[in-house]
Amino acid sequence: MFIYVRHAFSRANQYEVEMFEKGHNDLEGEALLDYVNATFTERDADLADQGIEQATGSAQLFKQWMIDNDITIDQVLISPMMRAIRTASIFLEALGYQGEVKLVPELQERMQISVADLGTDKTPLLDRIRNSSDLLNDLSIDESLLEKEAWYASTAETNEEFSARIDAVRQKFIKPAENTAGSITLAFTHQLVGRELKHDKSGIENTQALEIKSDGSYRALYRPPALSLRT
Secondary structure (H helix, E strand, C coil): CEEEEECCCEHHHHHHHHHHHCCCCCCCHHHHHHHHHHHCCCCCCCECHHHHHHHHHHHHHHHHHHHHCCCEEEEEEECCCHHHHHHHHHHHHHHCCCCEEEECHHHCCCCCCCHHHCCCCHHHHHHHHHCCCCCCCCCEEECCCCCCCCCCCCCCCCHHHHHHHHHHHHHHHHHHHCCCCCEEEEEEECHHHHHHHHCCCCCCCCEEEEEECCCCCEEEEECCCCCCCCC
């Protein structure tokens, strides 16, 4: 079984809400997004305090689901971006996970406009994780897939490049997890990646997507008939 979790509420998400509350309520949809992208300057935005609370609550619910269904973890995959790493850290601590985690560039958010979607370069990112007491604490980190020092080129990905990246995730991680019984591959990723995986038409069925809600619970983005994950 393959389960992916979208990161909790980030500081970029919080900024968007604050701009709306500060009188930019004349902006909607793309106009609001364009304004946020033009004025938010924090690269690789971490979780907001609200997001940490959300992830903490969701992790407890997820832990109970695993206990109730006698589920174990085969492997953990994490987007090498701070909001996904922070969400994963909170979940894995709550789950008592002691195994290895794999940082997977294919799971990082799609670069479009916002500087928040620019990942941290490899060396400073790994230094930050190693020097932090609350990021993947005491876990073995497989960084072998981080082949480039910088995550993104200066231009956005094309639709074809993004689709190819998601196909790589399907081939390398989802399909091998299809026939596992009583265990999961757990991936921490982003909205656009999850949306692309959710719309998969390759016949993959045993895949579950979770999105953390503001009250700390989560909702299923996609629930195949064979899986019932109660939120």
